Amino acid sequence: MNALSTLFIAHLKMRFREPAVVFFLYAFPLLLLLVFGLMFGHTTAQLGGASVGYVELHVPALAVLAMATIAFQQIPSSTAAQREVGILRTLRAHHLKPWVYIIAELAVNVVMVVLSTGLLLLASTLFFGLQFRGSALWVFACLVFCSVSLFSIGYLIACAVPSSRLAGAIGNFLFFPMMFLSGIAVPIHEMPEMVGMVGSWSPLGQAVTLMQSAWRGVEPSAVVPELSVLAVLLVVSALLAFRWFRWQ
Numbered sequence: 001m002n003a004l005s006t007l008f009i010a011h012l013k014m015r016f017r018e019p020a021v022v023f024f025l026y027a028f029p030l031l032l033l034l035v036f037g038l039m040f041g042h043t044t045a046q047l048g049g050a051s052v053g054y055v056e057l058h059v060p061a062l063a064v065l066a067m068a069t070i071a072f073q074q075i076p077s078s079t080a081a082q083r084e085v086g087i088l089r090t091l092r093a094h095h096l097k098p099w100v101y102i103i104a105e106l107a108v109n110v111v112m113v114v115l116s117t118g119l120l121l122l123a124s125t126l127f128f129g130l131q132f133r134g135s136a137l138w139v140f141a142c143l144v145f146c147s148v149s150l151f152s153i154g155y156l157i158a159c160a161v162p163s164s165r166l167a168g169a170i171g172n173f174l175f176f177p178m179m180f181l182s183g184i185a186v187p188i189h190e191m192p193e194m195v196g197m198v199g200s201w202s203p204l205g206q207a208v209t210l211m212q213s214a215w216r217g218v219e220p221s222a223v224v225p226e227l228s229v230l231a232v233l234l235v236v237s238a239l240l241a242f243r244w245f246r247w248q
Helices: 002-016 019-040 054-084 087-093 098-128 136-160 164-181 193-200 203-216 220-244
Strands: 044-047 050-053
Touching: 002 019, 002 098, 019 054, 019 098, 050 054, 054 098, 054 136, 054 164, 054 203, 098 136, 136 164, 136 203, 136 220, 164 193, 164 203, 193 203, 203 220
Parallel strands: none
Antiparallel strands: 044 050
8 A cells, every 4th residue: 555655646746747737637628618618608408308508518528528638648658658768667676566556547647637627617616607416426426437437548558559659649549539529529419410429439428428417417327328338448448458568
């Protein structure tokens, strides 16, 4: 546990020393919230027979944006870079187990997402009167579950790809199309049917649907497909990441 807590604190400090990470996790989602909230904040849509406000859909989607930023832009390049410069080899020399390293990083990344989501909730409540209809515990559980599921893809890329540049390029290649197709930038119900169908079945689309449903108070039984897809994604990615994990 001492090694786990030491790694957790070290990684947490490193995250807040990276200006790009701080900007895209905290400033960028807030900026999108304010811009789109001022433009569409008072509009509503009919989903599942209920009237849902734009901000009510946008905040959970922006929480997924924070997850995706870490999963596809930070984890692949950062983990691969640590392997390239010998940081992982140094940790291995101290007989560190792979699961300790990964759990410490996962915990830090989940904390970063929770902080980003907290800022979004505060801003949307103050400026747009955000409504909440779900269970706080269920929303938090979905937040952690979606985060870990998406992070597993990032670790899979980092473990499977030999260089940090290639890992970062693959992460960005996956991130940007999914960001625009998954309902983060534009709600899926406003997209053309075929485009919305493709986007909704992407990993980010599944996470956005799950987070929005939890926020709106939709019963967990109604989101079993999303839970199942993300669970399978998590298990497969985690198994392959552990299988291909390399210290050097």
